[in-house]
Amino acid sequence: xxxxxxxxxxxxxxxxxxxxxxxxxxxxxxxxxxxxxxxxxxxxxxxxxxxxxxxxxxxxxxxxxxxxxxxxxxxxxxxxxxxxxxxxxxxxxxxxxxxxxxxxxxxxxxxxxxxxxxxxxxxxxxxxxxxxxxxxxxxxxxxxxxxxxxxxxxxxxxxxxxxxxxxxxxxxxxxxxxxxxxxxxxxxxxxxxxxxxxxxxxxxxxxxxxxxxxxxxxxxxxxxxxxxxxxxxxxx
Amino acid sequence: xxxxxxxxxxxxxxxxxxxxxxxxxxxxxxxxxxxxxxxxxxxxxxxxxxxxxxxxxxxxxxxxxxxxxxxxxxxxxxxxxxxxxxxxxxxxxxxxxxxxxxxxxxxxxxxxxxxxxxxxxxxxxxxxxxxxxxxxxxxxxxxxxxxxxxxxxxxxxxxxxxxxxxxxxxxxxxxxxxxxxxxxxxxxxxxxxxxxxxxxxxxxxxxxxxxxxxxxxxxxxxxxxxxxxxxxxxxxxxxxxxxxxxxxxxxxxxxxxxxxxxxxxxxxxxxxxxxxxxxxxxxxxxxxxxxxxxxxxxxxxxxxxxxxxxxxxxxxxxxxxxxxxxxxxxxxxxxxxxxxxxxxxxxxxxxxxxxxxxxxxxxxxxxxxxxxxxxxxxxxxxxxxxxxxxxxxxxxxxxxxxxxxxxxxxxxxxxxxxxx
Amino acid sequence: xxxxxxxxxxxxxxxxxxxxxxxxxxxxxxxxxxxxxxxxxxxxxxxxxxxxxxxxxxxxxxxxxxxxxxxxxxxxxxxxxxxxxxxxxxxxxxxxxxxxxxxxxxxxxxxxxxxxxxxxxxxxxxxxxxxxxxxxxxxxxxxxxxxxxxxxxxxxxxxxxxxxxxxxxxxxxxxxxxxxxxxxxxxxxxxxxxxxxxxxxxxxxxxxxxxxxxxxxxxxxxxxxxxxxxxxxxxxxxxxxxxxxxxxxxxxxxxxxxxxxxxxxxxxxxxxxxxxxxxxxxxxxxxxxxxxxxxxxx
Ligand SMILES: Nc1ncnc2c1ncn2[C@@H]1O[C@H](COP(=O)(O)OP(=O)(O)OP(=O)(O)O)[C@@H](O)[C@H]1O
Ligand SMILES: [Mg+2]
Numbered sequence: 001x002x003x004x005x006x007x008x009x010x011x012x013x014x015x016x017x018x019x020x021x022x023x024x025x026x027x028x029x030x031x032x033x034x035x036x037x038x039x040x041x042x043x044x045x046x047x048x049x050x051x052x053x054x055x056x057x058x059x060x061x062x063x064x065x066x067x068x069x070x071x072x073x074x075x076x077x078x079x080x081x082x083x084x085x086x087x088x089x090x091x092x093x094x095x096x097x098x099x100x101x102x103x104x105x106x107x108x109x110x111x112x113x114x115x116x117x118x119x120x121x122x123x124x125x126x127x128x129x130x131x132x133x134x135x136x137x138x139x140x141x142x143x144x145x146x147x148x149x150x151x152x153x154x155x156x157x158x159x160x161x162x163x164x165x166x167x168x169x170x171x172x173x174x175x176x177x178x179x180x181x182x183x184x185x186x187x188x189x190x191x192x193x194x195x196x197x198x199x200x201x202x203x204x205x206x207x208x209x210x211x212x213x214x215x216x217x218x219x220x221x222x223x224x225x226x227x228x229x230x231x232x233x234x235x236x
Numbered sequence: 237x238x239x240x241x242x243x244x245x246x247x248x249x250x251x252x253x254x255x256x257x258x259x260x261x262x263x264x265x266x267x268x269x270x271x272x273x274x275x276x277x278x279x280x281x282x283x284x285x286x287x288x289x290x291x292x293x294x295x296x297x298x299x300x301x302x303x304x305x306x307x308x309x310x311x312x313x314x315x316x317x318x319x320x321x322x323x324x325x326x327x328x329x330x331x332x333x334x335x336x337x338x339x340x341x342x343x344x345x346x347x348x349x350x351x352x353x354x355x356x357x358x359x360x361x362x363x364x365x366x367x368x369x370x371x372x373x374x375x376x377x378x379x380x381x382x383x384x385x386x387x388x389x390x391x392x393x394x395x396x397x398x399x400x401x402x403x404x405x406x407x408x409x410x411x412x413x414x415x416x417x418x419x420x421x422x423x424x425x426x427x428x429x430x431x432x433x434x435x436x437x438x439x440x441x442x443x444x445x446x447x448x449x450x451x452x453x454x455x456x457x458x459x460x461x462x463x464x465x466x467x468x469x470x471x472x473x474x475x476x477x478x479x480x481x482x483x484x485x486x487x488x489x490x491x492x493x494x495x496x497x498x499x500x501x502x503x504x505x506x507x508x509x510x511x512x513x514x515x516x517x518x519x520x521x522x523x524x525x526x527x528x529x530x531x532x533x534x535x536x537x538x539x540x541x542x543x544x545x546x547x548x549x550x551x552x553x554x555x556x557x558x559x560x561x562x563x564x565x566x567x568x569x570x571x572x573x574x575x576x577x578x579x580x581x582x583x584x585x586x587x588x589x590x591x592x593x594x595x596x597x598x599x600x601x602x603x604x605x606x607x608x609x610x611x612x613x614x615x616x617x618x619x620x621x622x623x624x625x626x627x628x629x630x631x632x633x634x635x636x637x638x639x640x641x642x643x644x645x646x647x648x649x650x651x652x653x654x655x656x
Numbered sequence: 657x658x659x660x661x662x663x664x665x666x667x668x669x670x671x672x673x674x675x676x677x678x679x680x681x682x683x684x685x686x687x688x689x690x691x692x693x694x695x696x697x698x699x700x701x702x703x704x705x706x707x708x709x710x711x712x713x714x715x716x717x718x719x720x721x722x723x724x725x726x727x728x729x730x731x732x733x734x735x736x737x738x739x740x741x742x743x744x745x746x747x748x749x750x751x752x753x754x755x756x757x758x759x760x761x762x763x764x765x766x767x768x769x770x771x772x773x774x775x776x777x778x779x780x781x782x783x784x785x786x787x788x789x790x791x792x793x794x795x796x797x798x799x800x801x802x803x804x805x806x807x808x809x810x811x812x813x814x815x816x817x818x819x820x821x822x823x824x825x826x827x828x829x830x831x832x833x834x835x836x837x838x839x840x841x842x843x844x845x846x847x848x849x850x851x852x853x854x855x856x857x858x859x860x861x862x863x864x865x866x867x868x869x870x871x872x873x874x875x876x877x878x879x880x881x882x883x884x885x886x887x888x889x890x891x892x893x894x895x896x897x898x899x900x901x902x903x904x905x906x907x908x909x910x911x912x913x914x915x916x917x918x919x920x921x922x923x924x925x926x927x928x929x930x931x932x933x934x935x936x937x938x939x940x941x942x943x944x945x946x947x948x949x950x951x952x953x954x
Contacts, residue, residue, distance in 0.1 A: 050842055076844035088839040090832060101832055105844030152844060285878045287777040420922075448917075451925040455873070455882050456672050458803070459917035459924070462664050465798065486779055486874035494784065494800035495791040511778065515874065518714035519781040520789075 001063065003028040003188035004049070004156050009058035011041075011048040018044045018054065022214045024207045026156070028063075031182060031189040033199040035234060036209035042192035043085055045209070046158045050075060050082050063155065076105035081154025081187070085161040087145040091134030095125060098133050098148050105152030113151045121184060122147050122177055139170035143177055150181075156188045163198045175201055196234055200224070208233050273316035274309075274580055276301075276570055277336040277344040278563075279329060279352075282321040285453060286348055288511050289482060289559055293346060293370060294319065296563030299544075299551055300571075310571045311578070317567070324348045326355030337363040342582045345389075345566040350374030350423050357383040364582050366589070370566040371559070373423060373507070375430075375655050378607040382648035387589050387608040389569040389601075390562040391530045393423065394654050395615060397430040397479075398642040400504045400528030403617035403635055404475065405438045407526075408502050412441045413474035417457075417464050419484060420449035427479040427506055430654045445471045450480070450488070457488045465497050475502040486512050493521045504528065509557045513620060517628030524621040529558035531598065535616030535634050541597035556597075565596045569603065569610075606646035612639035657918060664797035665914045671803035673910025674810035677903045678865035679883045680890040681813065682858035688897035689834040689854045692749060696740075696760040697862050697887065698880035699767035704733045704863025705870045705879055706771055709780050716783035726867035730860040737859030741852045749851075764880045772877040779874035806868055810903070813861065817899060830854060834897075889928040893935045895945015904943055905931075 004026040011019035019041050026032045036042050048056045050072050060068050062080055076082070090098050096115050103112035119126040122143050128136065136144060142162050149157055162178065163171040175198060182189070182202065193199035199206075206223040208216035210233050216223070223229060278297055281290035301315045309315060318341055320332045329352035336344055344360075345368040347353050353372040360367045360383070367386050369377065373393035377386050391399075405411065414435060418424035428447065435442045446467025448460040468474055476498055480488050485508045492498060503525040516522045533545045533555045544564060548556040556564075570585070572594035577584035590605040599613040619633035644652045657665070683697045707729035712722060740763075748756055783789070784802055791798040821827035833840045833850045841847045866879070873879070886909070894905030909931050916924035923930075935942060 052838055052842060071848070072838075072841035073844050073846045076842055082842040084839065084842070088836055090835050090839075092831070092835055097828070100828075101840070101843050101845070103844075104829075148843070283772070283777075285876065287772075287877075288779065291777060420925075449921060453882070454925070455886065456675070456913075458668050458672060458800070459665070459914045462668060462797070463918055463921075466661060466664070483779055483874045483876055486781065487872070490781060490874070491800075491872050494789055494802060495798040512874075515714075515779045515781045519783040519871070520716065521781070521783075 001028050002026065002061070003030075003063055004190060005059075005061035005064075006045075006049065007059040007061070009045070009048055009056065009060070011044050011054040011056050013044075013054055018212050019048065020213045022058075022209070022212075024214060024217055026188055026190050026205070028188055029186070030204045031191065031202050032205040032207060033191045033193055033203040034207050034209060035193060035196060035199060037194055037234065039211075040194075040209040041212040042194075042209060043160055044212075046082065046084075046160050046190075046192060049158060050080065052082075073104075076152065076154075077107045079107070079153075079155035081105065081149040081152060081157040083145045083149045083157065083159045083162070085164055085192070087141045089133040089136065089141045089144055089148075091132065093133050095128050095131050095133065095136070095144060098144055099151050102148035102151030105149075105154065112153060115151075118147045118151060121150065121181060124173070124177070137170075139166050139174055142166065142174050146178070146181070150185065150187075154187055156190065158190050158192075160192045161194070162191070163193065163195045171195075171198060178202060194234070196230060271313055273314045274311075274574065275316045275318050275339075275341045275343075276567065277332075277339075277341040277346075278317050278319045279322045279332050279344065279346040279348075280319065280563075281323055281348050282319065284321075284323040286324060286482060289348070289371070290321075292509075292511060292557065292559035293563040295548075295552055296556065296560035297345070297370075297567050299548055299560070300564045300567035302551075303543075303547060304568070304571050310574050311580070315567065315571065322346075322348065322352070324352060326351045328352075329356045330359050333359055333363065333365055333367070337365050342366060342580075343570050343585065344368065345370050345563070345570070347372050350376070353377050353386070354381055357381070357386045360385045366582065366586060368566045368569065370562045373427075375426065375652055378609040379647050379655065380649065380651045382607055385586065387569070387603060387610075389566045389596075389603065389610045391612065391615065392609055392643070393427050394430050394644065394652065395612075395639070395642045396506055396528045396530060397427050398434045398654065399530065399615040399617055399637040400506055400526060401431055401434040401438060402637050402641060403528070404502055404504050404526045405435075406637075407619070407633060407635065410439045411473065411475045411502050412439050413443050413445045413471050414477060415444065415446040415464060415468060415471075415474055416477045417448050417450065417460060417488065418477070418479040419452050419481075421452055424449065424479050426655055428477065429656070431477050431504075431506075433654045433656075445474050450484070453484060454487070457491045461488065461492045461495065461497055465495055468497075468501065472500065473502075475504065477504050477506070478508075479506040481505075481507040482512055486516055489516055489521055489523060490519065498523045498525070502526075509559060511557060511559070513629060514627065517622075520622070520628055522620060522622045522629035524619070526617060526619050528615075528617055530612070530615040531556075531558040531561040532616040532618045532631070532634050533557075535618070535636055536597055536599060536614075538595070538597070538599050540595045541599075544597045561597050565598070565601070565610075568596065569594060604646050607648040609643070609646070611643060614638050615642060660795070660797055661918055663795040664799070665918050666911065667794055667797065667799050667803070669911030669914035670907055671799070671807050671910075672913065673903075673907035674807045675865075675869065675906075676883070676886055676890050676910055677810050677906035678806065678813065678868060679862070680887040680894075680902050680906060681817070681899060682861035682865075683887055684891045684894065684896065684899050684902040685817070685861065686855060686858040687891065688899070689830055690749065690837075690851055692745075692756050692760075693753065693888075693891075693896070694745075694760050694855070694858065695757060695884065695888070696763040696767075697858065698882075698884040699764045700733050700737055700859040700862035701866040701883065702767060702771060702875075702877070702880035703736065704729050704859075704866030705873075705875050706775055706780075706866075707732055707863065708867035708870050709775075709782050709875055712782060714780070714782060716786045716789070719785045719787065722785040722867075726864055729867050730863040733863035733866075734856040734860040738852050738856040741855040745855065746848065746851065764884075767880055768877040771879075775875075775877075777877060779876050781874055782870040784871045802871060809864070809868055813864070814899070814903060826853075886928055889932050891942075893931050893942055895942030897946060898942065898944040901942055901944030908943075 002025040009022040106112035450460040573588040577588035614636035623630040712725035894901030
């Protein structure tokens with residue numbers, strides 16, 4: 001079944017038309033990656049799905065249910081998790097408090113994750129529990145942002161450029177954490193990246209955005225098999 | 237574009253909104269046909285901070301027009317009052333006078349602040365419009381800044397202040413030590429100056445023991461109250477003079493009550509009428525005080541007053557106060573002058589107003605030809621005190637002061653001796 | 657200045673400062689959470705005072721009854737504010753400050769009209785509650801009991817807000833929305849509801865301020881404008897988004913005003929404007945604030 005379906009998505013910031021008829025599906029349990037250069041429209045896609053700013057035409061379905069126009073907090077409570085590219089850690093809140101905030105996204109089946117469960121998934125965060133969000137490094141903030149999203153047990157996670165702005169070795173740590181997460185937890189991932197090698201470590205499916213249009217959709221294997229794609233749409 | 241100097245914004249907005257409140261109902265320009273109404277423009281603060289005063293003015297003026305019209309009008313023509321809402325700013329008053337002139341309304345009355353009167357009189361002269369102040373008290377308009385088209389059918393600040401001083405000395409004895417809490421602008425300063433000059437003449441050893449100047453429409457008077465209270469320590473018998481009025485007087489007295497500022501001191505309130513005393517009575521904060529507003533409905537035993545009080549009560553269900561009487565008198569002054577002139581021609585009415593004698597609730601009244609100031613036979617002063625009745629106060633003493641004792645000879649173009 | 661005067665100026669200044677704090681704190685709370693400078697606050701202040709009169713009348717009440725009246729007035733005002741927020745204000749949050757300012761300002765005048773229709777133009781006054789109509793002597797200087805009660809009320813409100821914001825789940829949500837309302841929404845917090853609640857809480861605080869000054873001031877339909885410039889100065893000087901900053905600024909400005917009345921009294925009416933100028937030039941984010949008016953959230 002399709003966990004997330006995007007149909008005919010057109011997005012606007014004021015009068016500028018950013019996304020043009022974008023359409024794709026993310027199957028349940030898979031890890032899709034949305035690739036694209038700077039300014040291709042990855043973040044705009046996520047914000048459109050989350051209803052966080054751009055005005056939108058088109059349809060968005062979450063596990064078959066139409067959620068177009070649903071306010072962000074309801075989307076979150078229906079299982080749509082969002083980790084923004086700028087992470088948006090609450091600087092004045094401790095790591096534990098940041099994590100507990102993620103619990104608001106939780107609706108009914110069972111209970112949100114406790115910080116201790118999260119620390120099992122992200123051992124690096126454990127010693128930082130009492131630290132203020134503003135005092136964390138970029139990599140730590142990225143881990144915390146993902147962890148905070150997990151607290152609400154999302155069915156779909158929109159993860160925007162987790163490698164952005166991180167030194168390669170830190171990005172490596174983040175990647176390791178994400179990989180072990182994919183093995184231990186059960187959610188559908190839609191990852192936005194322009195760092196292809198980082199993305200390919202996680203992806204099962206690939207969608208490529210170019211200037212607001214979706215120009216390629218396929219499996220990871222199909223994408224890997226056609227190196228011309230990378231040079232055409234992604235190389236710098 | 238996000239950078240907003242917000243306070244500037246606020247100030248601009250306040251002035252814009254206040255100026256916008258100036259607009260009011262218009263009247264079609266009238267011809268000169270014999271049964272056309274005679275239109276008189278009234279500029280009064282019908283809304284805003286001074287609306288109590290403005291609404292009282294309106295009641296008095298409306299009643300005068302109604303009584304005149306029931307009596308067959310003036311020169312057989314009805315009187316029609318054309319109201320404009322004015323909050324007190326001089327620029328606004330000038331604009332309203334221009335509007336009146338454009339609508340062919342040449343007789344105007346009302347005006348709230350001294351600044352308004354001073355601003356409109358030169359313009360009125362250019363436009364050929366007569367200005368009759370029923371409220372602004374400044375002595376300048378009949379003195380140093382006298383202009384031909386200004387008339388005052390009511391008392392001046394000098395009359396009110398001197399009458400108040402004489403009343404309190406006459407009834408409460410020779411009080412030599414005095415202090416003041418009055419508003420920090422023209423009217424407050426001039427009234428205190430006149431008061432001091434009058435007191436010098438009335439009591440030996442007159443001495444000022446303290447004065448404080450709260451700003452107009454202050455939210456908190458507490459510092460001025462304690463400062464005055466400090467200067468009164470050791471002067472238990474000293475008098476307090478205050479020309480704060482309306483909301484300011486209410487606020488000052490409400491805030492002064494807990495420390496008993498005026499308790500035990502002779503207290504003279506200038507220009508504060510019963511409209512402000514009534515709510516204070518509800519809260520039990522009425523002081524013992526002399527009130528100088530020249531009018532008290534029981535003070536005058538003449539047919540015009542009897543009829544005025546009766547008609548006012550019939551119309552509004554309460555007894556009239558000073559603001560009602562002054563507006564009433566301003567309308568009847570125009571009526572009497574137009575009858576006397578036999579025409580509504582501006583110059584003729586102007587000439588008729590000079591030296592006009594007519595009957596008012598304060599008795600026979602004459603407008604001096606030299607400075608256009610009304611002269612009264614007598615002015616009423618009354619004393620209030622807290623009481624255990626429904627109103628929370630009672631009037632304990634009413635006296636009249638002869639008009640000739642409270643006015644200087646005319647001095648158009650010059651500053652009067654009492655204002656220096 | 658004598659010692660006596662120094663004492664009384666200090667007490668007066670502090671008590672006036674707390675009064676200003678009570679009037680301004682809601683303004684600061686709403687700005688801190690929602691990023692809008694809600695000048696309609698003046699209207700809620702006025703409404704609070706009038707409702708207190710409506711419920712309590714002119715005659716003196718016992719203190720507990722007065723407090724009950726004050727809470728009643730606060731709750732009704734908050735309910736009205738909540739409706740206004742849901743019906744009107746939420747449509748304009750993402751507009752320019754200027755538009756919001758004009759909008760809120762216009763609302764004050766509408767409120768003036770409504771109050772005039774409901775209660776008439778003539779001034780109304782409440783009595784001081786029983787036992788609070790006189791003064792006590794502090795180092796020989798007479799201080800109105802009501803001024804002391806206002807200081808106590810200010811401290812209680814400060815403590816109450818601190819408890820609410822830092823010790824309760826609601827406060828945790830409010831702080832999260834204040835720090836980043838977009839992310840809060842994406843994390844499942846109902847930002848709209850928090851905005852309505854905070855707006856109503858701001859109005860409740862304004863109404864409590866209005867009720868507390870009702871015995872000291874004539875209630876007129878212009879009451880909404882009376883403290884507006886002072887309250888505005890307090891939040892700007894203190895830092896628009898900082899509640900402790902508002903308290904500090906209110907006390908500094910209150911003291912400055914009192915000292916000026918006793919020393920250079922001609923300058924006293926301008927003390928708030930001077931404070932504004934100094935702060936905007938030297939420290940635009942205010943004494944304890946972190947956000948300038950120019951920087952909008954959202
Ligand atoms: N708030 C906004 N208002 C107007 N235009 C915007 C806004 N945000 C983004 N854009 C424009 O929309 C386009 C897509 O931007 P978007 O942020 O979605 O790209 P992206 O693929 O996420 O890029 P990056 O890899 O740099 O994060 C760009 O041209 C950008 O300039
Ligand atoms: Mg992006």
